[in-house]
Amino acid sequence: MNDEAPARTTIFGHQHDRIFDRLAALDPDLAVYIRDFAYDTVYERGGLDLKTKELLACTLLLGLGSPDELKTHLRGAMLAGASEAEVRETLLFAVPFVGFPRVVAAFVQLRSLLDRQGAAENAPPPR
Structure with a gap:
């Protein structure tokens, strides 16, 4: 991960917590998978x-x-x-x-x- 704010913080802006609360209400494991893989791994890759x-x-x-x-x-x-x-x-x-x-x-x-x-x-x- 880079030294800047995580991509998800930029993308979700002030709605960050609401979005992840909604995902966690659907399923806590799903919320973790989305956060950790989609955003904290895939989005944090370089190249683009x-x-x-x-x-x-x-x-x-x-x-x-x-x-x-x-x-x-x-x-x-x-x-x-x-x-x-x-x-x-x-x-x-x-x-x-x-x-x-x-x-x-x-x-x-x-x-x-x-x-x-x-x-x-x-x-x-x-x-």
């Missing part, structure tokens, strides 16, 4: 930067038809430095490989994420 890994994760999850996980990784890609334009291009690139219905569904997830981010940015500050 975190933004690229997250854009690849988005494409793969789009192809699998996994909307909940896709939403998490769309947000993660942006937290890892991908611009909205880069995320859109990544989704559009998938059309010839997975088809329009899955890409349309991915854009629905992206729109939902962007709408929530916009609402949060425009919300009045807490008193």
Whole structure:
């Protein structure tokens, strides 16, 4: 592992604990396997930067038809430095490989994420 924050901390941002609590509620061993293997082993490998890994994760999850996980990784890609334009291009690139219905569904997830981010940015500050 590198000296920076673990990839999962960047990807999940302030929702890190909520995401892992949800996984642990499904099955504690599953949560540990996902954390230790997927994030603390695979994601921590060198060779690709975190933004690229997250854009690849988005494409793969789009192809699998996994909307909940896709939403998490769309947000993660942006937290890892991908611009909205880069995320859109990544989704559009998938059309010839997975088809329009899955890409349309991915854009629905992206729109939902962007709408929530916009609402949060425009919300009045807490008193």
